[in-house]
Amino acid sequence: MIRVAVVGAKGRMGASVVQAVNDADDMQLSHTIDHGQDPAQINSDNTDVAVEFTVPSASLSNVLTLIAQGVDVVVGTTGWDEDKLEQVRQALANAPRADQSVFIAPNFAISAVLADHFAAQAAKYFESVEVVELHHPDKIDAPSGTAIHTAQAIAASRREAGFGPMPDGTVTDGGSRGQVVDGVHVHAVRLRGLNAHEEILLGNAGEQLVIRADSFDRGSFMQGVLLAVRKLRDGGYPGLNVGLDTFLDL
Numbered sequence: 001m002i003r004v005a006v007v008g009a010k011g012r013m014g015a016s017v018v019q020a021v022n023d024a025d026d027m028q029l030s031h032t033i034d035h036g037q038d039p040a041q042i043n044s045d046n047t048d049v050a051v052e053f054t055v056p057s058a059s060l061s062n063v064l065t066l067i068a069q070g071v072d073v074v075v076g077t078t079g080w081d082e083d084k085l086e087q088v089r090q091a092l093a094n095a096p097r098a099d100q101s102v103f104i105a106p107n108f109a110i111s112a113v114l115a116d117h118f119a120a121q122a123a124k125y126f127e128s129v130e131v132v133e134l135h136h137p138d139k140i141d142a143p144s145g146t147a148i149h150t151a152q153a154i155a156a157s158r159r160e161a162g163f164g165p166m167p168d169g170t171v172t173d174g175g176s177r178g179q180v181v182d183g184v185h186v187h188a189v190r191l192r193g194l195n196a197h198e199e200i201l202l203g204n205a206g207e208q209l210v211i212r213a214d215s216f217d218r219g220s221f222m223q224g225v226l227l228a229v230r231k232l233r234d235g236g237y238p239g240l241n242v243g244l245d246t247f248l249d250l
């Protein structure tokens with residue numbers, strides 16, 4: 001049995017992970033931790049893998065604590081940048097176990113991971129690309145971590161293809177052109193009734209391709225979360241890995 005701890009267990013995602021672990025034949029829940037509780041209760045004597053879904057302002061500290069406790073960590077919380085990722089790499093270099101793993105995924109839903117992958121492939125064939133993400137209104141960060149990741153993948157693909165900036169004659173902008181991530185405009189919609197959705201719009205003169213992923217409920221993320229837990233428990237992914245495509249044959 002894989003012993004799994006959940007950090008952020010009372011949250012929307014954390015509660016779904018608790019249920020998914022309880023429903024899995026090969027896993028047992030070791031600890032549930034939420035705001036105000038010390039994640040250092042989790043250690044390598046009681047837990048194999050900790051799953052972390054909290055808030056961007058708390059996630060790095062939780063992950064560093066769990067690394068020091070000798071536990072592998074699967075992280076779904078957003079808000080990661082290169083500086084934070086480097087702190088995780090440094091902590092792993094000094095971790096209690098030589099083969100310790102941290103796995104971070106901007107999105108655990110296969111539809112979103114494939115949309116991201118296809119968008120990067122398609123980006124080198126289109127003059128214009130913009131990203132629209134649409135979420136439930138309780139989400140605290142915008143744009144979504146997934147949309148930032150998608151925009152960065154599109155930008156890398158365009159750079160590789162030797163593309164310059166996209167055509168854009170905008171002169172006045174009160175904010176309606178969205179946030180520019182690595183040269184790609186990203187727009188965020190917050191609407192009651194939505195869960196997690198992303199559209200990538202790609203345009204050439206006279207044609208358009210739209211790639212869209214919809215997560216209608218949080219169950220869509222659970223298969224990816226459990227896959228990551230099993231992969232880390234089986235070993236073979238020491239250090240820091242980012243993105244569910246790490247485990248997929250894309």
Ligand SMILES: NC(=O)C1=CN([C@@H]2O[C@H](COP(=O)(O)OP(=O)(O)OC[C@H]3O[C@@H](n4cnc5c(N)ncnc54)[C@H](OP(=O)(O)O)[C@@H]3O)[C@@H](O)[C@H]2O)C=CC1
Nearest residue numbers: 008010011012013034035054058076077078105106107108
């Ligand atoms: N990678 C993926 O596939 C997905 C990622 N996400 C991301 O996951 C994160 C969580 O989302 P969601 O579950 O909707 O958010 P919620 O606000 O529902 O849950 C966050 C939980 O973390 C708790 N929390 C806050 N600070 C700490 C702390 N220091 N230690 C432990 N627990 C803490 C909160 O408690 P309290 O409210 O009392 O402060 C709350 O219970 C977000 O960053 C979101 O973008 C979401 C869906 C999918």
Ligand SMILES: O=C(O)C1=N[C@H](C(=O)O)C[C@H](O)C1
Nearest residue numbers: 078106107139144145146196
């Ligand atoms: O907060 C959410 O709900 C989600 N957050 C992640 C993100 O910001 O990309 C993943 C998914 O979009 C759901």
